[in-house]
Amino acid sequence: MRNPIKKEVEFISTKDQSTKIEGMELVWSDEFDVDGAPNPANWSFEYGFKRNQELQWYQAQNATCKDGLLIIESKKEKIDNPNYNPLSQDWRYSREYAEYSSSCLISRNLQEWQGGGYYEIRARVDTSKGSWPAIWLLGTEQGWPECGEIDMMEFYRINKVPTILANVAWGTNQQYKAAWDSSTTPLADFISKDPDWSKKFHTWSMKWDNTSIQIFLDGELLNEVDLSKTVNPDKYNPFTDNKNFYLLLNLAIGSNGGDPSKTSFPLKFEVDYVRVYKYL
Secondary structure, three states, X not given: OOOOOOOOOOOOOEXXXXXXXXXXXXXXXXXXXXXXXXXXOOOEEOOEOOOOXXXXXXXXXXXXXXXXEEEEEEEEEEEXXXXXXXXXXXXXXXXXXXXXXXXXXXXXXXXXXXXXXXXXXXXXXXXXOOEEEEEEEEEOOOOOOOOOEEXXXXXXXXXXXXXXXXXXXXXXXXXXXXXXEEEEEEHHXXXXXOOOHXXXXXXXXXXXXXXXXXXXXXXXXXXXXXXXXXXXXOOOOOOXXXXXXXXXXXXXXXXXXXXXXXXXXXXXXXXXXXXXXXXX
16 A cells, blocks of 8 residues: 555546546446446345345346446345245344345455555435445455445435445454444435435545545545554454455345335436546
8 A cells, every 4th residue: 555645536537537636547447338237257246135134135136237327226026035944043044035125246356456545436326215225345354344344335324314324344352343433424414405416426435545544425525534543453454454355336225224114116226337546
C-alpha cells in the first residue's frame, strides 16, 4: 500500500468516462454492458439461506444484466428448502421453504485486490420496507470478523428509521463478535435535499490508504476510519497488511430491512458499474 490519495475526485464518472485520480490507475471494472447473466469471470453466487436470519433464498437466476445495468431482483415466491430438517435448531434448516428469492454476487477467487486504492460503484437502491441492499468487501485471510469487513453501502431500518450506513469491522477477543466503526445517516437527510433521491442512481466511493478508509456518497464523506485502531487481538490488521479482499453485491429481504409483508414486489437493486483503482 502506498501514500494517501492527494487529490480529490475530479468529476463524478459516467458510463463513458471513468473518474480521473492523480497517481492511480483503473485496474478492474465491470460495466455490465453485455446482456444476460453476469460475467462468470467476475462473479459467482451464494445459494440458499445465508446470514442474519434473512428471509430470501439466494439464487443465480435473480441477477441479470440488461441495458448496461446489473439488476438484482427480489421476488415474492415460495421456494422449497432442500435442506429442511424439522428437528434442526439452525434457522437455515428449520425453515421448510422460503417466501422470497434474491441474489448475492461474490467476486471471491475470481476478482480480488490487495488492500488500498479507490473503489467506485454507481447504483440505485430500493428503499421499500423489507429491502436490505449492500455493497461490501471481505478479506480472504482468517474467518469473520478477523478477516475484515467494509460496508461501502448498506440500507436498512434502525429502530424503524430508514438509514444509510457505512461501516468497517474487525476482530475482538470474542469469536464471531466484531468491533465496528459505523456511520448512520437517516434516509430523510437525503430526501430533504432531493425528494426524488430514491428514484435516482448515486455514486458510492471509497478511498483507502495506509492510514484510513474514507467512504463517500455522491462526494459527501459518510465515514472516516482510523486504521491504527482496526487491530485484531492477535495484532493482525486486516486493512493494512496488504491482504486480498473481494466484493459482494446483494439484496437481502427482512431482518434489519424490516417486515416486507405489505411491500409490493419485485424489488430491484440496480448497479451501473463497479470500478477499482490502484496506486501507480
